[in-house]
Amino acid sequence: xxxxxxxxxxxxxxxxxxxxxxxxxxxxxxxxxxxxxxxxxxxxxxxxxxxxxxxxxxxxxxxxxxxxxxxxxxxxxxxxxxxxxxxxxxxxxxxxxxxxxxxxxxxxxxxxxxxxxxxxxxxxxxxxxxxxxxxxxxxxxxxxxxxxxxxxxxxxxxxxxxxxxxxxxxxxxxxxxxxxxxxxxxxxxxxxxxxxxxxxxxxxxxxxxxxxxxxxxxxxxxxxxxxxxxxxxxxxxxxxxxxxxxxxxxxxxxxxxxxxxxxxxxxxxxxxxxxxxxxxxxxxxxxxxxxxxxxxxxxxxxxxxxxxxxxxxxxxxxxxxxxxxxxxxxxxxxx
Amino acid sequence: xxxxxxxxxxxxxxxxxxxxxxxxxxxxxxxxxxxxxxxxxxxxxxxxxxxxxxxxxxxxxxxxxxxxxxxxxxxxxxxxxxxxxxxxxxxxxxxxxxxxxxxxxxxxxxxxxxxxxxxxxxxxxxxxxxxxxxxxxxxxxxxxxxxxxxxxxxxxxxxxxxxxxxxxxxxxxxxxxxxxxxxxxxxxxxxxxxxxxxxxxxxxxxxxxxxxxxxxxxxxxxxxxxxxxxxxxxxxxxxxxxxxxxxxxxxxxxxxxxxxxxxxxxxxxxxxxxxxxxxxxxxxxxxxxxxxxxxxxxxxxxxxxxxxxxxxxxxxxxxxxxxxxxxxxxxxxxx
DNA sequence: CTTCACTTAGTGATCGATCACTTCGCTGGG
DNA sequence: CCCAGCGAAGTGATCGATCACTAAGTGAAG
Numbered sequence: 001x002x003x004x005x006x007x008x009x010x011x012x013x014x015x016x017x018x019x020x021x022x023x024x025x026x027x028x029x030x031x032x033x034x035x036x037x038x039x040x041x042x043x044x045x046x047x048x049x050x051x052x053x054x055x056x057x058x059x060x061x062x063x064x065x066x067x068x069x070x071x072x073x074x075x076x077x078x079x080x081x082x083x084x085x086x087x088x089x090x091x092x093x094x095x096x097x098x099x100x101x102x103x104x105x106x107x108x109x110x111x112x113x114x115x116x117x118x119x120x121x122x123x124x125x126x127x128x129x130x131x132x133x134x135x136x137x138x139x140x141x142x143x144x145x146x147x148x149x150x151x152x153x154x155x156x157x158x159x160x161x162x163x164x165x166x167x168x169x170x171x172x173x174x175x176x177x178x179x180x181x182x183x184x185x186x187x188x189x190x191x192x193x194x195x196x197x198x199x200x201x202x203x204x205x206x207x208x209x210x211x212x213x214x215x216x217x218x219x220x221x222x223x224x225x226x227x228x229x230x231x232x233x234x235x236x237x238x239x240x241x242x243x244x245x246x247x248x249x250x251x252x253x254x255x256x257x258x259x260x261x262x263x264x265x266x267x268x269x270x271x272x273x274x275x276x277x278x279x280x281x282x283x284x285x286x287x288x289x290x291x292x293x294x295x296x297x298x299x300x301x302x303x304x305x306x307x308x309x310x311x312x313x314x315x316x317x318x319x320x321x322x323x324x325x326x327x328x329x330x331x332x333x334x335x
Numbered sequence: 336x337x338x339x340x341x342x343x344x345x346x347x348x349x350x351x352x353x354x355x356x357x358x359x360x361x362x363x364x365x366x367x368x369x370x371x372x373x374x375x376x377x378x379x380x381x382x383x384x385x386x387x388x389x390x391x392x393x394x395x396x397x398x399x400x401x402x403x404x405x406x407x408x409x410x411x412x413x414x415x416x417x418x419x420x421x422x423x424x425x426x427x428x429x430x431x432x433x434x435x436x437x438x439x440x441x442x443x444x445x446x447x448x449x450x451x452x453x454x455x456x457x458x459x460x461x462x463x464x465x466x467x468x469x470x471x472x473x474x475x476x477x478x479x480x481x482x483x484x485x486x487x488x489x490x491x492x493x494x495x496x497x498x499x500x501x502x503x504x505x506x507x508x509x510x511x512x513x514x515x516x517x518x519x520x521x522x523x524x525x526x527x528x529x530x531x532x533x534x535x536x537x538x539x540x541x542x543x544x545x546x547x548x549x550x551x552x553x554x555x556x557x558x559x560x561x562x563x564x565x566x567x568x569x570x571x572x573x574x575x576x577x578x579x580x581x582x583x584x585x586x587x588x589x590x591x592x593x594x595x596x597x598x599x600x601x602x603x604x605x606x607x608x609x610x611x612x613x614x615x616x617x618x619x620x621x622x623x624x625x626x627x628x629x630x631x632x633x634x635x636x637x638x639x640x641x642x643x644x645x646x647x648x649x650x651x652x653x654x655x656x657x658x659x660x661x662x663x664x665x666x667x668x669x670x
Numbered sequence: 671c672t673t674c675a676c677t678t679a680g681t682g683a684t685c686g687a688t689c690a691c692t693t694c695g696c697t698g699g700g
Numbered sequence: 701c702c703c704a705g706c707g708a709a710g711t712g713a714t715c716g717a718t719c720a721c722t723a724a725g726t727g728a729a730g
Contacts, residue, residue, distance in 0.1 A: 009455065011716055022680045027718060037678065057456035058396045059716035062685050067393070069458075077421040086412040089438045101436035103424045120344065121392035122686095123404075224617050252617035259619060279614035282559050282587035284594060346686055357710045362688060372708065394686035397715050457716095673730080680723075686715105693710070700702090 010051040019047035030055055066125060070097045070305060073115055073129040077103040080130075087298030088128060095306045100124060108132055119145040126305045130298075148305040162297060164195040166202035168290045168322035172244060172272050173206045175326065180333035181242040181270065183213045187230045187254060189246035190221040199246055199274070215240040220250050227253025231261070241269060241333045248273035248280045248289055255285070255329060266331030276325055285328035293321040345386040354382035365390055401460055404433045405640060408450055408464040412438040415465075422633030423463060430641045435459060443467050454480040461640045465633075483640040497632060499530040501537035503625045503657035507579060507607050508541045510661065515668035516577040516605060518548045522565045522589060524581035525556040534581055534609070550575040555585050562588025566596070576604060576668045583608035583615045583624055590620070590664060601666030611660055620663035628656040 016023040021040060028035055029044040036044070047053070061067045070092050074080040085101060092099040102118065104111045112134040119127060122145075129149040173184065186203040189196030200217055207214045218233075220226030227250035231243070245251035251273030255265050263269050265285050273280060273289040280287035296319065307313070351358040356375060363370055364379040371379070382388070396402045405427050409415040420436060427434040437453065439446045447469040454462060457480075464484040508519065521538040524531030535552055542549045553568070555561030562585035566578070580586035586608030590600050598604050600620050608615060608624040615622035631654065642648070 009457075012718095013716080023716090024681080024718080025679060028679085031718080035678075040679080054452065054455040056397075056716055057458050058393060058402070059457075059685095060718075061393050062397050062687090062716080063718040065685075077417050077424050080417050080420075082412050082415050082417055085415075085438070089412050093440075099438065101438075103420070103434065103436075105428075117389065120389040122344075122394075123392050224613075249613060249617070252614055256617055256619065277614055278559075278584060279587055279612055279618070282584070282591055283614070283618050284591065347688095348686080358686090359688080359711080360709055363709085366688080370708075375709080391686055394715095395688075397686080397717090398688040400715075671730100673728105675728090676726085678723100678725075681721085682719105683721100684719075685717090689712105689714075691711085691713100694708085696707090697705085699704090 009056070010053045012053075012055070015044070015047045015051055015053045018051065019043045061122070065122070067123060068097055069100055069124045070302070071100045071102050071118060071124040071127045072302075073102050073104055073111070073118075073127060073131050073133075075103070075111070075131040076105050081294050084130065084294040084298035087295035087300075088302040089298075090295075091299045091302035091306065097125070097306070104131060108134060115147065119147055126309050128301045128305045130301070146305060146308040148301060148308060162321060164198040165322065166195070166198040168274075168324055169199055169202045169244065170206045171324045172288075172290070173203070173210065173212070175324065176242045176270060176272075176330060176333075177210060177212060179270070179331065181212075182333065183215050183240045183242070185215050185230075185234070185240035185243045186217045187220045187227055187243060187245045187250050188217060189250070191219060193222075196222075196246055199244075203244060220246060222247055222249060224249045224253030224256070226250055227255075228257040230254060231257035242330070243269060243271045245271060245273050248275045248277045248287055251287055251289070251329070252280070252283065255283070255287075265329055268334055270330040270333070272330060281325075281327060283329075288327045288330040289325055291323045291325055293319075293323075296321055344391070345388045347388075347390070350379065350382045350386055350388045353386065354378045396457070400457075402458060403431070404435055404459045405637070406435045406437050406453060406459040406462045407637075408437050408439055408446070408453075408462060408466050408468075410438070410446070410466040411440050416629050419465065419629040419633035422630035422635075423637040424633075425630075426634045426637035426641065432460070432641070439466065443469060450482065454482055461644050463636045463640045465636070481640060481643040483636060483643060497656060499533040500657065501530070501533040503609075503659055504534055504537045504579065505541050506659045507623075507625070508538070508545065508547070510659065511577045511605060511607075511665060511668075512545060512547060514605070514666065516547075517668065518550050518575045518577070520550050520565075520569070520575035520578045521552045522555045522562055522578060522580045522585050523552060524585070526554060528557075531557075531581055534579075538579060555581060557582055557584060559584045559588030559591070561585055562590075563592040565589060566592035577665070578604060578606045580606060580608050583610045583612045583622055586622055586624070586664070587615070587618065590618070590622075600664055603669055605665040605668070607665060616660075616662060618664075623662045623665040624660055626658045626660055628654075628658075631656055 012023045012026050016026045019026065021044060025036070025040060026044055029041065033041060072085065072088050080103070089099045104114050111131055115127060115129060115133050118124060124145065126146045127148070129147065133147070133149045176184070184207055186200060188200045191197055191200070204214060204217070218230040220230060227245055231254045243254050245254050251271050255271050258265055258269050258271070265271055271288070273287045276289040276291040280289055300319070347358045347361050351361045354361065356379060360371065360375060361379055364376065364383070368376060407420065407423050415438070424434045439449050446466055450462060450464060450468050453459060459480065461481045462483070464482065468482070468484045511519070519542055521535060523535045526532055526535070539549065539552065553565040555565060562580055566589045578589050580589050586606050590606050593600055593604050593606070600606055606623070608622045611624040611626040615624050635654070
């Protein structure tokens with residue numbers, strides 16, 4: 001608290017004056033300290049400590065045209081899976097970047113516009129978008145700022161792209177068929193979402209290709225209520241023996257409604273979810289679900305950006321991000 | 336794509352040259368367009384459009400010493416409740432700021448150091464920290480950057496401060512007492528967490544002050560397993576009739592274990608959780624829990640920062656952020 | 671003793687905007 | 701007819717760092 005006089009932060013010039021060196025020497029002290037004579041270094045060191053000087057990163061960015069910061073864009077923080085950000089954050093950190101998370105509300109056009117602004121603002125070196133942006137933007141180096149649009153999410157943070165890969169549904173159906181099930185029912189998520197559509201389509205294709213029977217596809221909206229409504233509307237007899245719900249919440253609603261009707265799960269009806277939420281495994285019956293590797297997803301998107309920044313071209317190897325976890329809500333088909 | 340020659344972004348000078356005005360006029364065009372003659376404005380407009388010019392925000396920040404960006408610091412993204420960030424984001428957005436979310440790993444000292452760096456870097460105008468930083472830092476205007484440390488979380492993103500307010504536990508116990516319960520049990524969270532300690536302490540005080548009986552406090556770790564273990568270890572007779580778990584996961588584990596022992600919930604045993612997770616209300620029995628207003632928490636912290644930035648002094652009115660939601664896992668005490 | 675290479679430190683330009691101040695051009699009153 | 705008054709636009713300095721060059725010092729080789 002010796003610097004009562006100046007309220008402002010010290011600059012490189014003031015440090016230089018105090019250390020009796022040139023400002024360039026102070027700059028060198030921070031960027032390549034090994035090039036200084038020990039005696040000079042010590043003088044600068046002392047001055048820096050005395051003034052509690054820290055370089056102004058904005059000024060540095062301006063000169064170097066680099067910021068050391070990356071941005072992640074997510075549609076809205078209300079839905080954003082923290083686990084995915086965690087993966088992205090770790091990858092960025094490992095590469096020496098600070099990570100900025102930006103939540104952009106609004107639709108694809110609006111978001112694209114704001115991502116473009118961010119890219120052109122010079123405030124970040126690169127951007128990963130987990131929200132879809134219009135394709136024209138990606139790789140468009142108008143500003144030179146690389147943008148990796150990991151089109152894994154549509155507007156409401158539901159999966160498209162990698163996340164919309166519904167192939168785990170094939171495993172689910174196959175597994176149920178092995179347990180004797182022949183008649184299936186699918187309760188969808190909100191069909192505005194690519195992932196909901198992908199699951200529905202995969203469901204229909206798989207049931208058909210395995211020679212099984214679909215007793216129907218009921219449109220839901222990701223909510224527990226939609227799952228309950230779907231099961232309440234089922235006929236008492238000649239119904240499906242296995243219900244594939246679009247996510248855990250829908251599945252939980254379906255189970256609840258089934259129990260309300262006096263049906264036992266899984267004895268009378270098998271139910272599957274999707275997302276593998278923590279509480280799902282503790283329900284009675286514990287929920288059979290699909291685990292999603294969100295960390296891996298975030299990490300890979302960030303790695304793609306970083307390799308792009310380095311001018312390398314990354315091999316885009318597909319990876320398994322879904323895994324079926326069988327629990328108590330599925331069992332052998334009733335006779 | 337007319338500017339094939341220059342790879343770099345256009346500057347204000349190039350726009351000025353094209354529009355045949357001075358660079359200052361272009362600057363005015365962006366900062367106070369009303370002060371320009373319509374004819375001049377149109378010329379600048381045309382030049383800006385043609386070059387697809389956008390101001391370099393780094394350069395602007397450097398001159399104005401303002402960035403229009405705020406930072407939120409969270410301990411690690413793995414735990415961070417998105418809902419709280421959503422509240423903070425909305426408040427910042429409403430005040431015209433862009434929000435940056437920074438996940439800082441490491442303990443309090445390390446984090447304090449990095450927050451200080453961020454504050455001094457000039458890259459943000461203010462910081463809200465949901466991670467505890469050493470108290471010396473808050474309000475310390477070494478760099479003039481206001482820092483609001485919302486000490487609502489300890490290192491692992493569990494509540495302290497506002498969030499650690501465990502008074503909802505009083506409501507829970509009172510409600511159970513009204514339903515005839517006299518003998519209670521508490522399964523704690525990991526006691527390294529301030530919120531876990533607060534709930535334990537509140538539990539003990541309340542039980543005592545209401546003249547009820549605590550049959551014990553079992554140390555857990557927020558996990559379902561710890562809830563299961565606690566209930567497995569209970570005696571068959573003369574046990575508590577109500578179990579207060581530190582969170583929903585522990586409660587779910589406790590219920591599961593109770594059912595394994597043939598105890599009915601809530602007929603033989605009432606169980607309460609905390610957090611009001613989505614799936615909790617769908618379990619059988621649906622979980623009685625405590626809803627936490629994370630959006631409000633985030634929003635208020637951000638509002639505090641913004642009023643600080645404006646040089647005002649905000650009244651710090653306490654607000655209710657917890658609310659008990661009674662569901663099926665609690666009922667009248669058995670005879 | 672000179673030369674040369676090499677290390678270390680200094681000088682001034684530069685990044686791209688805004689700010690403070692000056693100048694220009696028009697209008698209307700005395 | 702002149703000049704004060706005012707709005708619009710221009711000029712040059714500035715923010716705080718780094719970069720490109722230049723200059724000076726050092727030590728070994730010829």
